[in-house]
Amino acid sequence: MTTLEVRDLVKEFTLRSGLRRTRLRAVHRVDFTLVPGRTVALVGASGSGKSTVARMIARLEKPTSGTIAAVGPDGTRIKDRHYRDHVQMVFQDPFASLNPFHSIEHHLARPLVLHGRAKGREQVREQASQLLERVSLPVELMDRRPHELSGGQRQRVAIARALAPGARVIVADEPVSMLDVSSRLGVLSLLARLQREDDLAVLYITHDLATARHFSDSILVMNRGRIVERGPADDVILTPQHPYTQTLAAAAPNPELRGRLLSSEPEPQAASDRHHLTYDHEAGRWIDIDAATDSDAAVAG
Amino acid sequence: MTSLIPSSSGLEDLPPGAEPGAVPAPASTRRTGWRAMLPSWTPKLAVGLGLVVAIALFGLIGPVLAGDPDTIRNISLTAPSGDHWLGTTQTGQDVLDQLTHATRGSLQIGLLVGVMATVLSAVFGVIGGYVGGIVDEAFSLFSNVMLVIPGLPLVIVISGFVPADQRGSWTIALVLAVTGWAASARVLRAQTLSVRNRDYVAAARVAGEKPWRVICVEIVPNLLPVLASQFVFAVIAAILSEAGLSFLGLGASNSSTLGTMLYFAQNGFALQREAWWWFVPPGLIIAVFGCGLALINLSLDEIINPRLRRPVRKRAARAASGSSRNSAVRSTAA
Numbered sequence: 001m002t003t004l005e006v007r008d009l010v011k012e013f014t015l016r017s018g019l020r021r022t023r024l025r026a027v028h029r030v031d032f033t034l035v036p037g038r039t040v041a042l043v044g045a046s047g048s049g050k051s052t053v054a055r056m057i058a059r060l061e062k063p064t065s066g067t068i069a070a071v072g073p074d075g076t077r078i079k080d081r082h083y084r085d086h087v088q089m090v091f092q093d094p095f096a097s098l099n100p101f102h103s104i105e106h107h108l109a110r111p112l113v114l115h116g117r118a119k120g121r122e123q124v125r126e127q128a129s130q131l132l133e134r135v136s137l138p139v140e141l142m143d144r145r146p147h148e149l150s151g152g153q154r155q156r157v158a159i160a161r162a163l164a165p166g167a168r169v170i171v172a173d174e175p176v177s178m179l180d181v182s183s184r185l186g187v188l189s190l191l192a193r194l195q196r197e198d199d200l201a202v203l204y205i206t207h208d209l210a211t212a213r214h215f216s217d218s219i220l221v222m223n224r225g226r227i228v229e230r231g232p233a234d235d236v237i238l239t240p241q242h243p244y245t246q247t248l249a250a251a252a253p254n255p256e257l258r259g260r261l262l263s264s265e266p267e268p269q270a271a272s273d274r275h276h277l278t279y280d281h282e283a284g285r286w287i288d289i290d291a292a293t294d295s296d297a298a299v300a301g
Numbered sequence: 302m303t304s305l306i307p308s309s310s311g312l313e314d315l316p317p318g319a320e321p322g323a324v325p326a327p328a329s330t331r332r333t334g335w336r337a338m339l340p341s342w343t344p345k346l347a348v349g350l351g352l353v354v355a356i357a358l359f360g361l362i363g364p365v366l367a368g369d370p371d372t373i374r375n376i377s378l379t380a381p382s383g384d385h386w387l388g389t390t391q392t393g394q395d396v397l398d399q400l401t402h403a404t405r406g407s408l409q410i411g412l413l414v415g416v417m418a419t420v421l422s423a424v425f426g427v428i429g430g431y432v433g434g435i436v437d438e439a440f441s442l443f444s445n446v447m448l449v450i451p452g453l454p455l456v457i458v459i460s461g462f463v464p465a466d467q468r469g470s471w472t473i474a475l476v477l478a479v480t481g482w483a484a485s486a487r488v489l490r491a492q493t494l495s496v497r498n499r500d501y502v503a504a505a506r507v508a509g510e511k512p513w514r515v516i517c518v519e520i521v522p523n524l525l526p527v528l529a530s531q532f533v534f535a536v537i538a539a540i541l542s543e544a545g546l547s548f549l550g551l552g553a554s555n556s557s558t559l560g561t562m563l564y565f566a567q568n569g570f571a572l573q574r575e576a577w578w579w580f581v582p583p584g585l586i587i588a589v590f591g592c593g594l595a596l597i598n599l600s601l602d603e604i605i606n607p608r609l610r611r612p613v614r615k616r617a618a619r620a621a622s623g624s625s626r627n628s629a630v631r632s633t634a635a
Contacts, residue, residue: 058507084509097500101522111508161508 001036001073001199002086002168004057009066011052026052028225029066029289034169034201039192041212041233042205043248044222050205051092053222054173057203058089070169085115088167092174094154098146104157105142108132111164131160135190152183156190163194169201177206188215209252213237221245226289231281241279241286349596356590360408363401370398370557381578388578391569399562400582406558407540407587410474414539417478418485419532425482426489427524431497431516441490447483453542455480460551470553473546477539485531492527496520529601537591544587559583 011027027049034040044050055061057068070078070086078086091097098107108128111117118124129139135156146154155175162170172191176184192215195202206212212219212233219236221229221244229242240246277286374393381388387396429440459476460468496502497520505519521528540559546552547560548567562583566572571579 055503058503060503060506084507089504089507091500091504093500097504099501099505099519099523101525102518110505110510114509158504161504165508 002078002201003036003071004034004087004169004201004203005067005069005071006030006032006034006053006057007067007069009053009056009068010064011049011056011061012064026225027056027063030222030225030227031289032220032227032230034203036168036201037195037199038218039195039202039204039216041216041219042203042222043207043209043212043219045207045248048222049225050222051173054089054171054203054205057087057169057171059083059087085165086167087169087171088162088165090155090158090162090170090172090175093178094151094158095146095178097158098154100146103143103145104132104149107146107157107161108142108164111161115165117164117166128164131164132157134163134194135160150183151179152187155179155183155187159187159190159194163198167200168198169203170195171203171205173205174207175204176211177208184211191215209237209249221248226276227278228275229279229281231279235281239281241281242274242277244275245279343600345596346600349593349598349600352589352593353597356404356586356593357408359401359586360404364405367398367401368395370394370402372398387582388576390565390579391571391576396578396582399557400586403557403559403562403583404586406470406553406556407543407560409556410470410477410543410553410558411536411540413471413474414477414481414543415532415536417474418482418535418539419528421478421482422484422486422489422531423521423528426486427493427516427521429486430490430493431512431520437490440486444483444486444490447480448487450480453545456542456546457549457551460546465554468552468554470556470558473543473553474539477542481535481538481542485535488531489524489527492524493520496523526601530598533594533598533601537594540587540590559587 009027009030010025013024013026015022015024030049030053032040042050042053052061056063070083072078072086098104105125105128108131109118109124112124112127113119118127125142129142132139132141137153137156137160141149141153141157146157149157159170159175170191175191176187179187188211191202191204194200202216204212204216216233218231219229219233220227221236221242223242223244229236229240229245236245237249240249274286276290277288279285280287372394374389376389376393377391379389387400389395390399425440425444429437429444456476460473463472502515502519505515510519543552543558544560544563547558548564550564552558552560552564563580566576566580566583569576569579571577
């Protein structure tokens with residue numbers, strides 16, 4: 001079983017306009033651990049740095065500072081060469097993440113071959129069909145090409161591809177946001193089932209609080225590159241502490257309040273002095289991640 | 302806030318495989334393997350292929366069947382007749398015999414230049430676009446420099462420098478390829494920049510593919526329509542500029558092409574003496590060959606772009622389903 005430890009992750013992008021250069025901090029000191037068998041949801045608005053975290057974990061971007069380490073069951077850090085055997089990613093848009101030129105078989109066979117899971121044509125095909133069965137797709141789809149599949153089917157193929165190297169840590173970057181409402185639940189239930197079966201560690205990135213609460217054990221709320229609130233899923237959603245989380249929770253439509261004007265919602269009392277702080281529900285207090293590396297320097301909530 | 306998830310008990314009822322509206326497409330319309338690489342059969346493609354194949358066969362087989370194009374007879378500038386289907390030149394050479402050899406020569410050069418220019422543009426455009434950074438800057442600068450050098454004058458200068466006895470078709474082809482690749486390299490670079498940022502390239506990298514494999518297997522196939530059209534245009538451009546060069550007397554010295562035919566026709570005052578059979582056939586072959594290649598070019602787009610292919614599929618699917626309304630319409634039409 002593999003654990004993924006993300007420590008003090010920082011990503012800065014350099015923006016150039018003419019000769020001037022400015023640095024944009026997209027991710028600021030993000031810190032969390034993905035444990036086998038548990039789902040962590042990363043919630044936040046567009047541009048809050050969620051996808052940048054995902055891309056850094058998938059090693060598509062290099063962190064400016066901080067570490068991302070996959071730790072094996074025996075407690076030793078997994079070597080870079082084998083990192084991708086353990087950590088895989090499901091992309092947001094299934095219409096873009098499958099190469100239109102190649103068959104479904106190609107998408108599943110390549111990771112199998114690259115990670116030494118299968119050798120020879122027969123074995124590869126057999127394993128690829130097993131993967132398709134695991135994601136509840138008919139084996140006949142093997143020779144199809146992506147444009148012949150529906151969005152939900154494509155996302156299942158993308159999940160199968162992530163599983164092909166035998167990954168134990170899956171980063172799902174808004175896996176259902178581009179899908180029809182009708183196929184969202186199927187894909188999410190599939191992820192939950194696979195997680196139970198394989199004891200996967202899942203990072204579920206989303207902006208949908210409802211699915212985050214239902215499918216994850218704990219929630220990290222991200223705003224402008226920082227994690228502003230963290231804790232068990234129910235606690236974060238039912239008793240939001242950070243002003244940003246409160247607006248986020250209040251923004252979700254509530255059937256009990258049907259007919260009332262949305263603007264009549266009481267504006268969450270903006271605690272402007274706490275914008276840069278992180279509320280940790282497990283510790284039950286506010287933490288200042290900039291103040292010190294130790295968690296001792298905490299402000300009482 | 303508990304109402305965020307209205308029916309959480311109902312979620313488990315749905316098996317993960319059950320997904321409404323996810324019916325697989327009917328198997329009859331699917332194309333697998335190499336068949337998927339071929340464009341669908343359209344009138345455009347049929348005409349284009351027909352023209353190109355006819356001219357290619359004419360150039361391939363013609364010289365074997367035809368007589369010696371250099372035989373000089375004492376029948377100067379005779380109009381087409383039973384003996385000489387396309388008449389004779391000023392020195393009594395058979396125009397048809399000459400045309401077969403000239404077509405072969407032009408096709409050879411066109412093919413050579415097409416291949417060389419496409420390879421050059423692919424190397425500079427695709428690799429520069431994918432790698433980025435300083436490599437991209439260098440490759441872009443180089444292709445930009447090649448782009449602003451005016452092609453034909455450079456070709457004339459280079460051809461002028463190379464002594465006539467060393468000016469074989471390979472030299473001419475090389476010169477044309479070197480001056481002709483830059484524009485398509487820019488197009489390919491732009492296309493590569495767009496493809497490079499697609500998720501499937503990122504997914505291939507996450508799967509652990511090596512950079513050269515990402516380029517060759519994930520990116521280049523999606524550039525195939527662009528590559529193919531660049532190749533086809535390179536062939537057309539090469540045949541045309543070779544004809545231009547030969548017409549100016551700067552062409553390959555040891556080979557006969559459609560351009561040299563026009564050159565001799567011009568020198569023999571074919572136009573003034575109304576010997577249309579001398580200059581119209583080579584000009585027509587160039588025009589028709591270019592037209593055929595352009596038609597093929599249009600059909601090539603359908604290999605990759607499924608959006609262009611969809612109307613044909615829909616029609617096939619509708620025909621297969623055989624709904625009563627359609628069959629009724631069909632029977633009345635028949």
